[in-house]
Amino acid sequence: MDDKATAKTRRALGMGITYLVFALLTWVLFVPGTTSEQLTTFTFNVTAGNLPPIPDLTFHTLTGIYLMVALAALAGVWQLTKGFKNVYLILGLVSVFFVLAFLAWAARDKSMNLTGMIGATLLSSIPITLAALSGVMCERSGVVNIGIEGMMLSGAFMSALIGSVTHSTWWGLIAAVLAGGLTAALLAVMAIKYQVDQIVAGTAINILTTGLTSYFSSRYLQTNGALNNPPTFDRISLPLLGKIPIVGPSLFNNTLVVYTAIVLVFLIYWLLFYTRWGLRTRAVGEHPRAADTLGINVFRMRYINVILGGMVAGLGGAYLVLSSVARFDELMTAGKGFIGLAAMIFGNWNPIGAFGASLIFGFADSLQTKLAILRVPIPSQFLLMAPYLVTMIVLAGVVGQSRPPAADGQPYEKE
Template sequence: MASLAAQRESEYLTPTRQRVTGLVFLGLAAAIWLIFSRSTEAGLITTFKLVPGGIESNLPDWQMPTLMTLNLLAIACAFLGGVQMVRGFGRRTNLVLAIVSALFIFGFLVWAAADKSMNLTGLLNTALSMAVPITLGAFSGVLCERAGVVNIAIEGMMLAAAMVGALVGSISGSLWVGLFSAVLTGALLGLVHAILSIKYLTDQIISGTVINIFAGGMTAFISSKFMQINQSLNDPGIFKPIEIPLLSEIPIFGPILFDNNIFVYAMFIFMVVLHIGLFHTRWGLRMRSVGEHPKAADTLGINVFRTRYMAVILGGMMAGFAGAYFTLGSVGRFDEFMTAGRGFIGLAAMIFGNWTPFGSFGAGLLFGFSDSLASKVAILGVQIPSQLLGMAPYVVTMIVLAGVVGRGQMPAADGQPYVKE
């Protein structure tokens, strides 16, 4: 492990990568300066509302002079870029990258809301709820891929679970029964994926594609055969937000974090549990060893097949839980293809988050944020088509994947079937 850490260290410190990252920082600084500052008239004021709509509070609005804020942000980015070019931030490069990106996004918000007011809390609240399915989907990917099984079937598992959750929830009249059956659906499809890719040695990407095609067809079939005709089969209701006393009173963060439904709380709990489980327990060590070097793990007496089956089924359950969010946590109804590619974005969030739970959550939050931003910007009447803004996460994922800003460490045996000799 020590050598691995050293290798990562050296990878971040390569002069080329350091300069490229520095150039990216400087480029963002220049973008703030050239695009935002230059198009802003002096004397405009940006206003951010800090209270979500519908709640009474005496918290004042947050106001700032637009041009000066933008210039300060540009200088801050340029300074960080300069330091990166000259000295480099070493292991903290990714953290600084996150800071610079956040400054850039904040600059964009300040510019977009110049002479207007924008509800910052509302924006963050929407971002968090949009991040939930993406993050949970990414957790599903982490579970599978840490054990060495690629799972591109997250999308299909989510879709099937969303449908089953709505259907069973409506029939039984109980949200919890619906949620349970959704998780079970995910587990079942996870089992199929495991059998195909572990027992029959089917290529894991093909096996995942099969599940995606099957889930798409089957949910659309059952939906148009039963659920669209008989509306009572498609009316499960949704889990209501639970306000946590005291914590939800905290200004700004209280209403964002502590007034949500169980899916949001579960996401945070899973994140911590998964992190501890993966990196601080024997179970996690075994799972990661199977994903890194199955042969060595086998030699040490770890049952590679059982570990992988467990991981993929758990991953399926996680994807099932993520799918239930769509019907039982947000919309309250199943629509055909309602997951709309969130499973694939979850996969991207997993890669972006470097196969770790915390990273996945961060990436999920970023994707959720850009989704919510795209919808808000349309309201503000900014001269950027919301569709083009919506592309940003995909472009960023491709850039990250290309290793421009420090390449991730994926499990070494990811995607390789294990054949016992």
């Protein structure tokens, strides 16, 4: 009891100090390079949609930065003296303050389109989100899935091939989801039936799918352009929501795959925590022996979850092709499966948490292109490292330990 209490105060203290460190960092990093005459302009208008124009926001850069420093410091002091109820929410807010100060600094003497930024962040985070959701589904049932990358890759490949042959985005989408499911079935058979070390099985899947997709791509897709020319989904502007100022055009004027991904985040959350199926899934992932005793079919639950997870990853592959670049390129997933895995851990095996983490990764990604345009003096590589560093810090339990399902990675053997 005592231990628990001290751990709690220690975490509260750590959080407070973290907020203050953010405030200090904002000051040290952005104040010295800024003069008092410099102005920053944030713009909000996008060309899409017939919306009334929103006036630009122009302010003294330094004032903006000081405001953010003050808000973060205030949060820190409040946490140390009174304490917040939801420390993670405040941590999120403090991070937003930091990012806003950074953007103000980066765009000093220039202007930056924030609306475009929001849209780009969402789009970069979609494949990561789907990868993370795939991981959540598998691991909540107790199967570690390192093979997400491979499942996405096979989904991307099949969506390009079938989409091109049938000239239909729908068939492409279905093919991708099936390909992801099929690849996952291979993982499931190896992990559940043959009890192969799950991380090894996932690695094998990554190598095999890399080989297969690249082989078939250079055999057929590269030699015959008609096989790699899939159609793409049209953007659908949602009624009413699409008219919301600032966020509307960038969030609610997207393709079906994007909407599906966001719906899946909440659907899987609801399924996992509010349905019998979810309870069983979690039981199988936490304590398979007990679940078995209660009459739950451990193997069946794991097969279903892994295959469904693979289908979600396949959808992520389809996004890259049918909602983005309209072609398959070898190794086009470029590590998104692994980043999704990190987002899953970052989000504590919770679909909504994983979505939040994916948004952070997506933001860093979209920032890179933005900063290149603004010619910001810091090399973009360091910004791109940030999400990985943050993941490692989270994993090390500095901000709060994330905990995997207890039986994650352990094969189950009936007695």
